Amino acid sequence: MLRLEGIKLNLDEKQAQLKDKAAARLRCRPEEITDLRILRRAIDAREGLQFVYTVAVAVKNENQVLRRCRDKRVTVYMPEKYRLPAPVACDTPPVVVGMGPGGLFAALVLAKCGLRPIVLERGEAVEQRCETVARFWRDGTLNTESNVQFGEGGAGAFSDGKLNTGTKDVRHRFILEQLVSCGAPETILYDAKPHVGTDMLYIALQNMRRELLALGADIRFGHRLTGIDTADGQLTSLHVTAQGEPYTLPCRHALLALGHSPRDTVEMLYSVGVHMEAKPFAVGVRIEHRQSDMDAAQYRRYAGHANLPVSTYKLSCHLDSGRSAFSFCVCPGGQVVAAASEAGRVVTNGMSEYARDKENINGALLINVTPADFPTDHPLAGIAFQRQLEEAAYALGGGDYRAPAQRVEDFLLHRPTEKAGSVTPSYRPGVTYTDLHRCLPPFVAEAIAEALPILGSKLRGYDAPDAILTAVESRSSSPVKIPRGEDYQCNIRGIYPCGEGAGYAGGILSAAADGIRCAEAIIATL
Ligand SMILES: Cc1cc2nc3c(=O)[nH]c(=O)nc-3n(C[C@H](O)[C@H](O)[C@H](O)COP(=O)(O)OP(=O)(O)OC[C@H]3O[C@@H](n4cnc5c(N)ncnc54)[C@H](O)[C@@H]3O)c2cc1C
Structure with a gap:
């Protein structure tokens, strides 16, 4: 061709x-x-x-x-095709912990190579998970084991399902084709900015589970990794808790695709000697605009044309303070979501359905933070920093998972908002109008205030008076890195830290590709 x-x-x-x-x-x-x-x-x-x-x-x-x-x-035309490793056999099956994109694609490759992995996921299967999350968004009943961060599909299950990546990897095409074969829209194979949407991910995740089961994977929902045993620096077994009952699972190869949010598991791993480092990440707020205003700013006279997709944006700037501000995880035609996984803490994020047909576009407006901003120099100090922000947002929101929110004009004037203007906030279970300076660290609030007009000069209306800021966006990426060697194992042999939570991915596609790389490493060892 x-x-x-x-x-x-x-x-x-x-x-x-x-x-x-x-x-x-x-x-x-x-x-x-x-x-x-x-x-x-x-x-x-x-x-x-x-x-x-x-x-x-x-x-x-x-x-x-x-x-x-x-x-x-x-x-x-000479397309490069991903080739699976040759099949191998193993007496003790490898264990994959976490069913986000990293764990799912790792399990798929292990299963396709004949290894029948055991897959542990603390949250629920996507069907039950959807009901649990809907209840949280309706009345603020949080399930700390199954929520927007935890459960089948991982953190990306309730998302816009953007599949962008800045890197080239032959595994990406394999991942996209797998998603399409499981029901994701074919457009992801060729769109420059592909996106699946929460509704299509829901279908793809169920079909991928069926495929994994057919290949012999042993999938265990509601099973949480709670401890590990080692002998001479080698993993020997995992401690697992299911429905309150602990059990021990003999294991020599555990792929930990935990994501950026299971702080209890990270603390457990640190306490048993897994090496960890604090890493920079970013925090801020969600900013929400009317989609039609952003379309008009970008598409001008073509705005509203039936053949055009709704617009999106990518913005960044450097600030006098030396920090940078940038947009992240923009969800056109979507909604701001309550993404908490711990009681008494408010976390925001965003999602869209495939049609991206809701009234508002939302995106994170983030400021970079480094370990120097954290309260101590402990490797897990970034988690403490995140928790402080999330607790402050919870208290300011009213203590029932409503999120604090403010109009941009009021934020810039340090004036509490009393009611929304032309942009209606989409966050559920609801927002409390207030002054976000009361919950954001001063350096973050100042950086956001400095960035808004600069970004507004790049995209008309970005800093519009009625745009809504909702706090706090604290889980943009992991605050911790688990270093691994060239064999993809950490300082404890047999443990393969993987994906976003270990600091080796940022987003659905890169986490899935990292899962495949870790699976290849396990297969190579066998
Ligand atoms: C609301 C939202 C929207 C997003 N939108 C996008 C987007 O549009 N595009 C994009 O590229 N990225 C998006 N992301 C980021 C993306 O979801 C993550 O980068 C990606 O999911 C990371 O994959 P992962 O497999 O490394 O971890 P995760 O997806 O976080 O999966 C980790 C899994 O491990 C499980 N787990 C954790 N601890 C344990 C334990 N002790 N025992 C058993 N299981 C455990 C968790 O329950 C979870 O299911 C979004 C994230 C959120 C929260």
Whole structure:
């Protein structure tokens, strides 16, 4: 096949016209093209808005066509395909702890290679988890074992399901194809900014579980890792608690894909001698705008065009204080979600459904923090820092999981908000209007105030008076790193720290890829 880059369609042209445009580029007749696959679709805003495609086409007399067209944007299409490791056998099955993207894809590769992994997940299967989370959002009843952070699908299950990554890895295509085969939309295979949405992830997660079970994986929901045993620096068994009952699981290979939120498990691992380091991360607030205002700012006269997806944004700036401020995890047409996993603490995040058709767009507005900002130089001091913020937000919100919120204009004037303006906050179970300076550390509040007009100069309306700030966004990434060697094991042999929680991933796709890398390392050891 041939790979053609830079094929443009204006907003009113249909995808069916790609064949004609590809034929024109190849200087052949459309009938000579026997197959056409979209490899990439992006929006180009430079010359009016248009879609730019990269496609692969099968054409008769390919070599002749390639010689004749003499165009740098036409090359031979040679996709790199991910190859699974060769199957292996093992008496004691490897254990995967955590069913977020890291654990799920690790378990999949282990199972496809014949290893029948045991998969421990403290939270519920996604069907029950959805009901538990819905109750929390309705009336503030928090289940500390199954929530937006914990349960099948991990932290990304209630998300926008963005699958962006800044890195190239042959595993990414494998991950996307796996998600599509489990029911995720095909557009994730080619969109420049792919996203699945919470509703589609719900389906994909159930189908992936069925596949894992069919491959012989032993999946245990409601089973929490509570301790480990070692002998001569080698893992020998795991302590697990299920429905309040402890049991011991013999284990020589445990892949820990724990995510950034199980502080009890991190404290347990630290207490038994797993090496850890404090790491920088970022904290701040969610900012919410009307989607139509952001579309108008970015798409201008094309805003509202039926063929355009809702707009998103990516913003950043450096501040005089030496800190940086940036947007993160933007959820177009979505909602701000209550993402707490510990009692008495408020945490915000964002999600969207595949259609991204809600009234507001929300995104984190974050300020970088470093270990120098933490209360002590203990490796887990970042967790203490997060807890302080979350407790302050809980108290300011009223002590019932409502989140403190404020209009941007009021925030900049240090004036408590009394009621919302044109932007209605979407956070459930609800917000308490107040002054966020009362819960944010002064350096974070000052940095946000400095950043808002700068970012507003980059995206019109970003700092609009009625935009709503909801606090606190404290779990953007892990505050702890678990160093591992080239064999992917930490200082205790047989423990493979993996994904976001260990500090080796930031987001769904990179966590899934890291899960696969750790699974490959276990297979290599066997
Ligand atoms: C609301 C929200 C929206 C997000 N949106 C996006 C997005 O659009 N795009 C994106 O790329 N990223 C997004 N993220 C981040 C993304 O979800 C994470 O980067 C990713 O899930 C990390 O994967 P992981 O497998 O490393 O950990 P996690 O997904 O956090 O999974 C860890 C799992 O381990 C389990 N676990 C923890 N401790 C134990 C224990 N002791 N015993 C048993 N099980 C345990 C947890 O219950 C959890 O299910 C979002 C996160 C949140 C919270």
